[in-house]
Amino acid sequence: MHKSLKEEQQLLQLQAEALRLKLLTNQLRRQQENAGAGLLDLASQLPKAGLVWRLANKPRKLRSKLLLGAGLLAVLYLRF
Missing domain, CATH: 1.20.5 (Single alpha-helices involved in coiled-coils or other helix-helix interfaces)
Incomplete structure (x- = not known):
């Protein structure tokens, strides 16, 4: 070449x-x-006001179950 x-x-x-x-x-x-991008970054992307308002308007028993489920999901997410 x-x-x-x-x-x-x-x-x-x-x-x-x-x-x-x-x-x-x-x-x-x-x-x-x-x-x-951690959990806080993901949480900041959620429409917070709408979720809080909808959760506040749920019956107490259902609201407790939803909060417990969200807490368990957060623990599972952070653990794995």
Whole structure:
């Protein structure tokens, strides 16, 4: 192969490798950001006022069961 063609091929391979590494770092960064989103971040996305209002209007017995279920789900989520 001609010397300039070999150099061009090597340059293209290096550029491809650099692009691959850049994509990989961006993917890892996105995964870390998503993993950092905890329960508080998820809770902040919920329409809080509507949920609280609906829960407050439920009968006492049902409201207690719903709160107990939500607490158990939170414990399971945090444990696993």
